[in-house]
Amino acid sequence: MATPPSETPVNRRAVLAGGAASVPLALGLTGAPAHADPTRPRPAVVEPGRRRQVIRGFGGMTHARWIGELTPSQCDTAFDNGPDDLGFTILRIPVPEDTADWSADLATAQAAAAKGALVFASPWNPPADLVEPFVRDEVPQGSQYEAENATLVNAHIATDNPGYQGEGYVRFDGAGASVQFDGVVIGSAGTKNLAFRYSAPSGDVHADVHVAGVAVAEGVLFPRTDAGTWAWKSVQAQMTPGQWPVTVVATGEGGPDLDYLMAAAYTPPGEARRLRHDAYGAYADHLNGFVHHMRDNGVELYGISVQNEPDYAHEWTWWTTDEMNRFLAEFAGRIDCRIIAPESFQYVKRVSDPILEDPEALANLDILGAHLYGTSVEDFPYPLFEENGADKELWMTEVYYPNSSSSANLWPEALRVAEHVHHAMVDAEFQAYVWWYIRRFYGPLLEDGAISKRGCMLAHFSKFVRPGHHRVEAPKEPQTGILTSAYAGDDGTLVIVAVNTTTESASQSFAVKGRAVRKARQWLTDATRNLAEQPAVWGRGNAFTASLPPESVTTFVVPA
CATH class of the missing domain: 3.20.20.80 (Glycosidases)
Incomplete structure (x- = not known):
């Protein structure tokens, strides 16, 4: 089994040249003091005896x-x-x-x-x-965006007709009403297929489709369906990488009931391929x-x-x-x-x-x-x-x-x-x-x-x-914005990875159930340091406490 890097690493590449500034440390305690500060975060209890998945x-x-x-x-x-x-x-x-x-x-x-x-x-x-x-006739594939999570203008969430997915679907309340699917992720430039799962029990309806405020399809026909029957309507649009708003705007007295949007690259009819069933x-x-x-x-x-x-x-x-x-x-x-x-x-x-x-x-x-x-x-x-x-x-x-x-x-x-x-x-x-x-x-x-x-x-x-x-049991977010996970090796080594997603420094204590902690070595990456080893944190009893710099990742290694 490989071991962590040596005590005194010699960095060969500038990208890994970490600074040597020490991180403020606090000694760990085995339990809360008699008059504990109620605003102080409680220790994150790591339980090496409670194993989860093998890595x-x-x-x-x-x-x-x-x-x-x-x-x-x-x-x-x-x-x-x-x-x-x-x-x-x-x-x-x-x-x-x-x-x-x-x-x-x-x-x-x-x-x-x-x-x-x-x-x-x-x-x-x-x-x-x-x-x-072959010609694909199955359900469109792609990233799925539920209509009930969209931005609604003169539209509302409904649940009276069956067959929808998620927590409901969206019904337009009149002409000009709109449903905006925010943050539609596009990973590469090209023609994309925007497939809307819809129902139109009141008859044929029409709508415009916009991407980032620009109309990409106008007067799109959504043919009538029975109540509770859901169909697909697809439009194609040239899109570039990023996260884009896709908006459906009713052009008549109402639009289609929308369940969700599927966004994916476009495959022209007849250009799809599959493994032959006899092969x-x-x-x-x-x-x-x-x-x-x-x-x-x-x-x-x-x-x-x-x-x-x-x-x-x-x-x-x-x-x-x-x-x-x-x-x-x-x-x-x-x-x-x-x-x-x-x-x-x-x-x-x-x-x-x-x-x-x-x-x-x-x-x-x-x-x-x-x-x-x-x-x-x-x-x-x-x-x-x-x-x-x-x-x-x-x-x-x-x-x-x-x-x-x-x-x-x-x-x-x-x-x-x-x-x-x-x-x-x-x-x-x-x-x-x-x-x-x-x-x-x-x-x-x-x-x-x-x-x-x-x-x-x-x-x-x-x-x-x-x-x-x-991986072993540990609180996944012991305080707001601090993400922690813990891992144990068969040799008794314990690894804790702490991610501070906030813009403020945070003090975090870790208590290891069932064993003493002499020290924890630590490596830090933040805005100016890259995998830089920091001074060891000394423990007291079964715990140690460390300061996590803003917007940083710290890996702690507790020897057996």
């Missing part, structure tokens, strides 16, 4: 055919765990559809595996001779061939996915839930590797629920993989997985956050990465957190190989929370 690690993706390989030096920075390294322990690579490209990412995979990293692979497409075009066996052989190719070249894949984002496949291969379940139940068993599925782009539960509810499909699943693009923290928990996935692993297999448009060094925006990892570990209870491209201007490594601020946020977890550690 497989943290890492990222490389895709040589799209952005080039990592250099040997960049590989070292990503997967070593010295003072100036990220300490990543997971590498994701693609499964090329053409066997001639199977070695494109081999050198990086070999280097990562030699350093002890887990390597897994995801396909975007089957071989070209195994796919066919499932050949596709399983293709995946198995890649597993053996990597094995024959010294890389034992930890897992292989059936499909990258089968529910957002505007530029790759679509799968329905029925198709995915059939492949898992009837063909995945012939693949000599752990199976990962479904890798929904947004952790959409209706994509993974059918697997968890089908014993034959579930029997051949080893890792439930998910992406977190636009997923709200409220949707991170997964009760059905808790119920049916007892012997399965739960991985977050791809994300960039909060965007792919800003520099990874932009602060305090980069602090949001640490918040995201915290929620992924605590609220979703993922066992792995895998970033998109390891090297990118918005990623953990910049194009020149230097570690970015976003990279530091990931490293506060990856360098110290090592494979085999367990």
